[in-house]
Amino acid sequence: MLAIVxxxxxxxxxxxxxFADIDRRGxxxxxxxxxxxxxxxxxxxxxxxxxxxxxxxxxxxxxxxVLLEPNNFNLGAERASYWTRQCLEDEPDTALRKARxxxxxxxxxxxxxxxMLFVHGSPxxxxxxxxxxxxxxxxxxxxxxxxxRIDGVCFVGHTHVPGxxxxxxxxxxxxxxxxxxxxxxxxxxxxxxGSVGQPRDRxxxxxxxxxDENSIEFVRVEYDLQTTCEKVNKIPALDNFLGIRLIDxx
Numbered sequence: 001m002l003a004i005v006x007x008x009x010x011x012x013x014x015x016x017x018x019f020a021d022i023d024r025r026g027x028x029x030x031x032x033x034x035x036x037x038x039x040x041x042x043x044x045x046x047x048x049x050x051x052x053x054x055x056x057x058x059x060x061x062x063x064x065x066v067l068l069e070p071n072n073f074n075l076g077a078e079r080a081s082y083w084t085r086q087c088l089e090d091e092p093d094t095a096l097r098k099a100r101x102x103x104x105x106x107x108x109x110x111x112x113x114x115x116m117l118f119v120h121g122s123p124x125x126x127x128x129x130x131x132x133x134x135x136x137x138x139x140x141x142x143x144x145x146x147x148x149r150i151d152g153v154c155f156v157g158h159t160h161v162p163g164x165x166x167x168x169x170x171x172x173x174x175x176x177x178x179x180x181x182x183x184x185x186x187x188x189x190x191x192x193x194g195s196v197g198q199p200r201d202r203x204x205x206x207x208x209x210x211x212d213e214n215s216i217e218f219v220r221v222e223y224d225l226q227t228t229c230e231k232v233n234k235i236p237a238l239d240n241f242l243g244i245r246l247i248d249x250x
Contacts, residue, residue, distance in 0.1 A: 001025070004193045004209040006033035006120070006157025008050065009062065010040030010084065011197030011246075014206040015049055017223035018196050027210065031111065033157040033193065034060025034120035034127075037104075038077065039242050040197055041231035043084045044091065047100050059107035060120040060158070061128050067104045076239035083237035114213075115152025122156060123149035123190075130159050131190065136169040143169035146190065153189045155209070161201045162194030162209075162218050173201075174218040182215050191216060204249040 003022045008015050022030060032054040037043040039062070050057055062081065065073060066088070070081040088104075091097035109126040111118040122129035123146055135143055147167045164172045164181060167188055183189065194207030201207075205220040225246045232243035 001027050001029070002211050003027045003030045004033065004118070004155050004211060005030060005054075005196050006193050006208075007035045007060070007160050007195035007197060008032070008040075008046050009035055009038050009195070009197040010043040010046050010080075011206075011223075011228050012040075012042035012045045012049075013225065013228045014197045014221075014223045015046055017221045018206050018208050019049070019053060021219065021221050022208075025210065030054045031118055031155075032057040033118060033155060034058040034107070035062045035157065036060070037066055037084050038062025039080050039238075041228065041235055041238060043087055044100070046197075047103065051099075051103055056111050056118070057103075057107055058111060058118060058120050059109050059127055063104055063107060064127055067101075076242060079237055079239070080242065083235070116211075117150055117152065117154040119154065119156055121158045122146055123154050131156060131165065131192065132159055133161060133163065133171040133173075136165065136171045140169055143167075147188055150188055150190070153183050153191060155191050155193055155211075157193055157195065159192060159200070160195035160198055162192050162207050165190035165192070179218045179220075180215065183211070183213075194218065198246065199249045200245075202249045204246060 032050055036046055036050050065081040066084050070078040119126035121127055122131050162174050193209040196206045199207055206223050208219055210217045229243035232238050233240055
């Protein structure tokens with residue numbers, strides 16, 4: 001049994017609630033698809049918890065932005081990236097500061113286990129390419145090229161919208177299959193695991209995935225989002241919208 005998390009975005013309350021649910025299920029192995037940091041108020045605590053709990057952590061575009069530069073980010077995301085970088089730099093414990101930077105600097109962009117591929121964005125451009133639900137209607141050629149890159153199943157995050165993509169192409173929301181599905185019976189599939197720390201599917205609950213060799217379950221977890229919002233509002237470098245959007249799940 002495996003838990004797959006993504007897009008934590010420095011939301012400690014959501015991450016703690018998800019790990020509590022993972023522990024309740026007795027799942028020991030966790031893979032993180034990236035974007036541990038960015039947007040939220042607790043980047044250091046989230047980094048430390050992910051370093052401790054996740055067997056594999058991949059590089060997301062916000063992790064990369066803190067390490068390098070926030071290219072093509074909106075103003076709120078850019079300011080959050082620079083603030084996160086300053087938080088890392090301000091750590092007085094030299095060894096801990098180095099460990100966090102080393103962790104960010106050595107994140108792989110993809111991971112493979114058997115017929116399962118794990119990336120943050122897409123099989124074509126693992127860190128930065130978005131796969132949107134609308135792409136199955138507006139950009140079928142893009143979807144065809146994406147499915148050419150996989151032989152089995154691929155787990156992604158990045159858009160914060162959970163669901164299943166098939167080669168036809170089609171997209172299915174978790175509600176359409178009661179949150180549980182097989183892994184495609186040998187067919188190719190792309191599974192977006194949703195977001196722990198900033199859901200954008202109009203459901204404010206944290207989202208992650210539980211998978212085994214045959215099946216997958218999308219899990220929604222309540223968390224204390226009001227505390228997270230209040231933390232955001234108290235940090236001048238973070239846009240208040242980054243807290244407000246959590247309430248609406250957008």
